Amino acid sequence: MQRILSGIQPSGVPTLGNYLGAIRNWVALQRDHECLFCVVDLHAITVWQDPATLRSATRELAASFIACGIDPKAQVLFHQSAVPAHVRLGWIFNCVARLGWLNRMTQFKDKAGKDREQVSAGLYVYPNLMAADIHAYHATRVPVGDDQRQHLELANDIGQKFNHDFGVEFFPVIEPLILGPAARVMSLRDGTRKMSKSDPSDQSRINLTDDADTIALKIRRARTDPDALPHEPQGLEGRAEARNLVGIMAALLDQDVAAVLREQGGKGFGAFKEELAALLVEKLGPIAAETRRLLADPGTLDAILRDGAARAAAIADPIVAEAERLVGFLKV
Numbered sequence: 001m002q003r004i005l006s007g008i009q010p011s012g013v014p015t016l017g018n019y020l021g022a023i024r025n026w027v028a029l030q031r032d033h034e035c036l037f038c039v040v041d042l043h044a045i046t047v048w049q050d051p052a053t054l055r056s057a058t059r060e061l062a063a064s065f066i067a068c069g070i071d072p073k074a075q076v077l078f079h080q081s082a083v084p085a086h087v088r089l090g091w092i093f094n095c096v097a098r099l100g101w102l103n104r105m106t107q108f109k110d111k112a113g114k115d116r117e118q119v120s121a122g123l124y125v126y127p128n129l130m131a132a133d134i135h136a137y138h139a140t141r142v143p144v145g146d147d148q149r150q151h152l153e154l155a156n157d158i159g160q161k162f163n164h165d166f167g168v169e170f171f172p173v174i175e176p177l178i179l180g181p182a183a184r185v186m187s188l189r190d191g192t193r194k195m196s197k198s199d200p201s202d203q204s205r206i207n208l209t210d211d212a213d214t215i216a217l218k219i220r221r222a223r224t225d226p227d228a229l230p231h232e233p234q235g236l237e238g239r240a241e242a243r244n245l246v247g248i249m250a251a252l253l254d255q256d257v258a259a260v261l262r263e264q265g266g267k268g269f270g271a272f273k274e275e276l277a278a279l280l281v282e283k284l285g286p287i288a289a290e291t292r293r294l295l296a297d298p299g300t301l302d303a304i305l306r307d308g309a310a311r312a313a314a315i316a317d318p319i320v321a322e323a324e325r326l327v328g329f330l331k332v
């Protein structure tokens with residue numbers, strides 16, 4: 001059986017983008033894979049996080065995973081900082097990856113922006129830690145959104161360079177799983193930017209914890225163009241916002257965009273948005289309610305995370321110990 005690993009940063013409330021681009025696919029994959037799902041708090045602190053907020057966001061994200069359908073008994077659900085193997089292998093990978101490789105990472109360029117000199121060194125080596133998250137478990141399949149493709153290529157470059165440098169076949173090749181019609185959900189305010197939990201504008205995204213009224217309001221205010229919806233996908237060309245909203249509906253209905261447009265083509269955005277909001281409330285309402293229920297009992301949630309961390313460490317520790325031995329660290 002192939003081992004799957006994926007992670008999301010607790011850098012805010014998870015969004016519809018996280019759900020459609022990531023978590024929903026994980027729920028389907030857990031049926032026939034051994035899975036590890038990680039709340040990547042070490043990654044989150046590459047940009048400033050208020051300590052109390054980070055702690056609560058870590059619990060909230062874990063609760064959302066379970067509310068979305070991740071089974072913490074059958075799979076391993078844990079938070080990254082609780083398993084030191086990530087940091088141990090991450091350091092080794094800092095010494096394997098080349099500066100030139102990191103310089104090509106578009107996410108770093110996006111996140112650092114004009115402020116290059118002032119961002120943390122952690123933000124720069126972030127992809128090395130992500131490679132360690134995966135390779136520490138010899139995971140071979142990684143379900144992520146489209147934006148993470150380049151990081152997974154780097155993770156393979158690192159694994160292969162390690163193997164080559166030490167003359168071993170130790171780290172396997174990782175296969176990215178970029179799934180679903182909504183591999184990239186865009187901002188409600190700007191159809192050229194991805195929907196993100198760290199966007200300063202809450203109006204730009206649907207949070208998995210938003211109530212029905214908030215969802216309806218955000219969708220009503222979502223940016224669109226004045227034209228009616230087209231009958232065919234070609235009619236969405238050059239209409240990023242329209243394409244995004246239709247894509248969201250398609251993903252929620254498990255249909256393709258063409259099928260949605262056969263139904264919705266010719267409608268104005270007013271009517272379409274009302275249907276979309278109702279559909280979002282129907283799909284996300286139960287998730288929000290279950291998340292709230294889980295968060296009301298933090299003791300149980302923490303016990304789930306503790307158990308997950310112990311099971312994750314049991315897999316990762318021997319693999320990372322072997323990597324350390326290959327590197328030449330003296331084991332006494």
Ligand code: AMP
Pocket residue numbers: 007008009017018019020021022143144145146147148182183184185186194195196197
């Ligand atoms: P992040 O929120 O950046 O920690 O991303 C966690 C996971 O959600 C990754 O697999 C991302 O690719 C996915 N993801 C985040 N935002 C989006 C989005 N707007 N559309 C699709 N997938 C996303």
Ligand code: TRP
Pocket residue numbers: 005006007008009040043129130133134142143144148151
């Ligand atoms: N970098 C990923 C993101 O921002 C999160 C992540 C960290 C991850 N480690 C991972 C995803 C390992 C998959 C596997 O979305």
